[in-house]
Amino acid sequence: MSLIGPSRSKGGQKAGARRAENNRIYAHPLPLAFHSSDSAPSRLLALFGISSTRLENPHCEGIFDPATRSVWVINERDSTILWRRGFFGKGDLSRSEPSWLARQINARKAAGKYMTSEEIREKRRAERRQFKLDRAAAIARAAAEAEAAFAEGREAVPVAIPSGATWKPSSSTAESSLPSAPPDAEGEESESDEGEPEEEPLENVEHLQLTLQEAWFLVWNLDCLTVLDPQSNEPMSLRQIWHAFQSVHCIPPELPVYAHRFDNPFLVHYAAYHYYRALGWVVKGGIKFCVDYLLYKRGPVFHHAEFAVVVIPVYEDPADQASSPFTLPNANTFSWTWLSTINRVNSQVQKTLILTYVTIPAQSRVSLELLSSPACLAHYSVRDVVLRRFIPARMRD
Amino acid sequence: MEKHPSYANLSPYLVKYPQVAGALFQTYNDLKLAQQWTGLEIIDVPSCSRCALRGSRPNTEEPLSVVPCSLSESLSTDWIRTTFRELGGPPHVYLAINTEDSSIVYYKISPGIVKPPL
Numbered sequence: 001m002s003l004i005g006p007s008r009s010k011g012g013q014k015a016g017a018r019r020a021e022n023n024r025i026y027a028h029p030l031p032l033a034f035h036s037s038d039s040a041p042s043r044l045l046a047l048f049g050i051s052s053t054r055l056e057n058p059h060c061e062g063i064f065d066p067a068t069r070s071v072w073v074i075n076e077r078d079s080t081i082l083w084r085r086g087f088f089g090k091g092d093l094s095r096s097e098p099s100w101l102a103r104q105i106n107a108r109k110a111a112g113k114y115m116t117s118e119e120i121r122e123k124r125r126a127e128r129r130q131f132k133l134d135r136a137a138a139i140a141r142a143a144a145e146a147e148a149a150f151a152e153g154r155e156a157v158p159v160a161i162p163s164g165a166t167w168k169p170s171s172s173t174a175e176s177s178l179p180s181a182p183p184d185a186e187g188e189e190s191e192s193d194e195g196e197p198e199e200e201p202l203e204n205v206e207h208l209q210l211t212l213q214e215a216w217f218l219v220w221n222l223d224c225l226t227v228l229d230p231q232s233n234e235p236m237s238l239r240q241i242w243h244a245f246q247s248v249h250c251i252p253p254e255l256p257v258y259a260h261r262f263d264n265p266f267l268v269h270y271a272a273y274h275y276y277r278a279l280g281w282v283v284k285g286g287i288k289f290c291v292d293y294l295l296y297k298r299g300p301v302f303h304h305a306e307f308a309v310v311v312i313p314v315y316e317d318p319a320d321q322a323s324s325p326f327t328l329p330n331a332n333t334f335s336w337t338w339l340s341t342i343n344r345v346n347s348q349v350q351k352t353l354i355l356t357y358v359t360i361p362a363q364s365r366v367s368l369e370l371l372s373s374p375a376c377l378a379h380y381s382v383r384d385v386v387l388r389r390f391i392p393a394r395m396r397d
Numbered sequence: 398m399e400k401h402p403s404y405a406n407l408s409p410y411l412v413k414y415p416q417v418a419g420a421l422f423q424t425y426n427d428l429k430l431a432q433q434w435t436g437l438e439i440i441d442v443p444s445c446s447r448c449a450l451r452g453s454r455p456n457t458e459e460p461l462s463v464v465p466c467s468l469s470e471s472l473s474t475d476w477i478r479t480t481f482r483e484l485g486g487p488p489h490v491y492l493a494i495n496t497e498d499s500s501i502v503y504y505k506i507s508p509g510i511v512k513p514p515l
Contacts, residue, residue, distance in 0.1 A: 065398055065419075067398060067418040068398075068423060068497065070497050090498045092426065093426065093430050093431040094431070100430065100431065132515040135515075136515045205401065205402060205430060206430075209497075212497065214498075285497075285498040287468065287494070287496045287500050288500065327471070
């Protein structure tokens, strides 16, 4: 079954089981979970309007790293919770979920029962390389055949040139296709391996990396993350976190030109991040598709991202832009070639482009003291524009 | 970051070039631990105010050069030319663009026009 073509269901039963498994593991859209007990006393209390629903707060912990401008979640329990409940963060040695330890263990056992998403990616890339080799060979054959036919003065025999849809991996490359890893089974395997290491035991050097926007969302809105100061290992207060996250973009931080700026990159991006998260989208980084963010309806494990978001900052007062020490990307008017390039890249991967305009309040109109607290975020406005290329010949309805 | 095992190798360069410290750290870890490159060495390139990395892919011998940079930087063709010169004119250089969520996007840059292999 070729991995490079559009995927069809690999047999209804396996896909259905995986879907059910995913629905079970990723049931909570946010780290806070509601638990209601269904016992007789609680049902009795419910008649009186007293709810037995309890809020479970996992109280995760992360450490602030100014050099990488992120918050690192090092312990495994917290990174698993933050990933599984809302897809926050990214493993720094993995594509998405921290799976580095599992991949190393798979590699050591050399016959891993389950493949991680990175291993599936490697298999897909190997198949695509083989397809390109086959196609190049077929084109060369067709050219040689045409030359020979012309020299002999006859019609060329048509040579079939494989395309992405028609190519099938040859039997040598198609090894037994391993199912992708259900995370629970992987966890059990790695634990049982610690007991009998062949080489020295593996230390998990991977952490879950949260962007400053994700960390602030968890700290301020859900209160489920504690951020530690990297020097003192003490939990930072909300005010300290608010100021630290803005000053990472100010180099060096003490310069007066950085004081009281509404166009700090953290604030501008947080306005857009908060907007989409509050609407229920899972927001992840979009560097792979030349955009700022990707929006997932439920999460990356369920379906590919439908929307690609580019954040375009707009200054309410042009004088602010002239005096700005930050060069915010996309703050100036863009060219049609830029827009066409990004739209083309994203259409190729079946994503719709959204331009998100974040209006930065004018320093002359809004009091600068508001910047000392998140109250200033109320003055940013977010408008989005969905972009689709219109081809008159093809789109008649 | 100080507690990470890679910090020991990198600390002089992280202190020397604090603006690209995050990019260097992330790229080094990605190449060494995730991509499992062998023979990874750090090359100081003062004229670009950063360090470059050179190593080989697993099971290959050919040395490849990687220059880490961060998404918030702006580069120029002059900068790219200087990089090629300082690294001794390799046939191509990989630019590692680092982001805050630890995604790294690698771009292969060659001086002049190069036909794609396939």
